[in-house]
Amino acid sequence: MSQTTTAQGVQVLGGAVERGDEILTPEALDFVATLHRAFGARRDELLERRKQRREEAARTGKLDFLPETREIRESDWQVAEAPPALRDRRVEITGPTDRKMSVNALNSGAKAWLADLEDANTPHWSNVVSGQVNLYDVIRKQVELSTPEGKQYKLRDDVEHAVPLVRPRGWHFDEKHILVDGEPVVGALVDFGLYFFHNAREALRRGTGPYFYLPKMESHLEARLWNDVFTRAQQELGVPHGSVRATVLIETIPAAFEMEEILYELRDHSAGLNAGRWDYLFSVIKTFRSAGSEFILPDRNSVGMTVPFMRAYTELLVRTCHKRGAFAIGGMAAFIPNRRDPEITEQAMAKIHEDKRREAEDGFDGSWVAHPDTVEPCKEEFSKVLGDKPNQLDRKREDVSVAADDLVDVASTPGDKTIDGLRAAVDVGVRYLTSWLGGNGAAGIHNLMEDAATAEISRSQIWQWLHNDVVLADGRRVTKELVREVLGETEQQLRAEKGFPVENLDRAIELFEQVAVADEFVDFLTLPAYEQLD
Known part of the structure; x- marks a missing residue:
């Protein structure tokens, strides 16, 4: 299906989605087109730069901290202070933006919800649009669901609702169902642009704001691009500068060498860094896939968070964040309960306690879980360490010293x-x-x-x-x-x-x-x- 909108130069090729006309308005699509025209070419250049850097890493078997940004790492600066809605993030739940998950996430007791338009979401056209519909209702606290089986899902009045942070697709993804001037629009700009256009001012009016998680980033130049997108978007809609807050997932090994620079580029809009552990493991394999036997990992189940190169990555992340006044958010606890098997559930809960206890004691300010039933174990472990404090920004972890070789010490992984x-x-x-x-x-x-x-x-x-x-x-x-x-x-x-x-x-x-x-x-x-x- 091809449908030319009243937004100049924009074509919507996807079919009709329930309430899609509320999201795909000419004004919203024109806003997305403005962002794509302004930043699409730079995105393309940065993707090409990724290839060149990856080829160099594969050839040499090395990555290092950038000499040209040494001054940023050695100078004195801090990211902007977090808004009140984001100062306590001891437990965050993640999941796609379907309607059931939207209600359950907000009711879960978690402090925040990573509303995922990326890795937990198949980008069917219907999912892309209906996810935006659901987020529109989430911000306005009007999201509910009645199933054909007669189940009702509604927001509870007796809990503090989780604050949504939206994760758009990574820079590498194009949205084939929307064309701007005849070419597919950058998927990240679709996800960010539609959400920001419809919800930024309303979220601010309600005491939160347009908050995001940024995935798959590989350099501070990609962070600079995001910062320029935020600045332009705020200007276009008359939203105060700094209203956008973004947490960057450090889930690629090149980004691990530029954590400080990434925070610096986003310093007016930063909400911290996250240890995206599973994509990070994928990135290590991908980056050094042809670099020799010392980079070949054993079975995936052998590679836990305490092996040397993963330990170096997470400790450096906490050290870097707290040095700059930014939050450090721990990785996903993927274990989920099995309500038909109490023994499996008990084992899952024990593993979550162990994982979150280690993160809290290492200085993380909060962490991720994947299921409402696992919110309490995470909250319990962080509350033991935090007490009445909302975070651990005062723990500078100056005892941590991580060298470039520590981050790529794959060879010492047992298994x-x-x-x-x-x-x-x-x-x-x-x-x-x-x-x-x-x-x-x-x-x-x-x-x-x-x-x-x-x-x-x-x-x-x-x-x-x-x-x-x-x-x-x-x-x-x-x-x-x-x-x-x-x-x-x-x-x-x-x-x-x-x-x-x-x-x-x-x-x-x-x-x-x-x-x-x-x-x-x-x-x-x-x-x-x-x-x-x-």
Whole structure:
């Protein structure tokens, strides 16, 4: 379907979505087009810069702190003080922007909700638009749901509702359903622009503001681009400068070397940094996939947060944030309860307590959970450390000293590369892609809440093992034939599994094989997957 709007030079190619006309107004689309025309070309240049830097890292096996920004790291500056609504973030819940999740997240007891338009959301056109509809209602506290089964979901009056922070898509993604001057618009600017246009002033009027999480960033120049987008957006709509606040996910290894510079670029709009641990692991594999055997990780389940290179990353993040007056937010606790199995639930809760206790004691100001039932364990561990304080900005962690070599010390990670690890990577990757292609980007798999990072780690690790001739612990070499054999076994098992939705399984198998064994590494598997939607 092609529909030319009254916004000059804008075409909407997607079909009708319920209440979509309230979001895709000519004025809102003109605002998005203004941002795309102003910043789209710079986005393209920065994506090209990513490729060049990645090629250099793969060739040398090194990354380092930038000599040209040494003055920023050594000079005295602070980010702007946080607004009241963001000063206590001891527990944040994450999830997609469907209507049920919107209600449950606001009612969860968490301080904040990462309203995810990115990795936990399949970018079906209907999801892109309906997510904006739901966020419009969230800001106005008018979101509710009645299901065909008779269930009612409404905002509770007896809890403090979580503050929404919206995560737009990363810079690498284009939105094919909206064209500006004949070209697809930058997906990040669609997600940010529509939300900001409709909700910034209303959120400020209600005592919060236009708050965001920024994903997949690889350099301070990308942060500078976001800062310029924020400044222009505020000017265009007459919103006070500094109203936008953004937390950056440090979920790529190049960004780990530019944390201070990223905070500096966003200093008027910063709400801190987050340890996006699973995408970070994917980025380590992707960046050094061809850099030699010292960068080949063991089975994913062997790579916890206490291995040296992950420990260095998280401790540096806390040190950097508190040095600059910014919040440090911990990573995802993906464990979810199983209400039919109390033993699994007990194990999940124990792991969450352990994870959040470590983060709180390390100085993080808060952390993420994936399910309403896991809010309390996270809150409990942080409250033990925080007491009556809203955060730990006063803990400067001056005892932390992290060198460049510490961040890339992958070789000291203990663990084996096993056939069970290969099977698990294929199983989880295919399960997730089946869910994603069906429209659900937040999938419960083996009692873990998984998003796109799950499939990315799985297929990138297999690609690395395959293209580096890895020999598994049982003596088998990883080959295309072995990967295809495991894929075939996985397909048979899933087809026989009671209740598994097989309607998208063929496409998921084909896509996973494509990105796991291809000669050239695909930067993001969601890009070829996106072409299969609609």
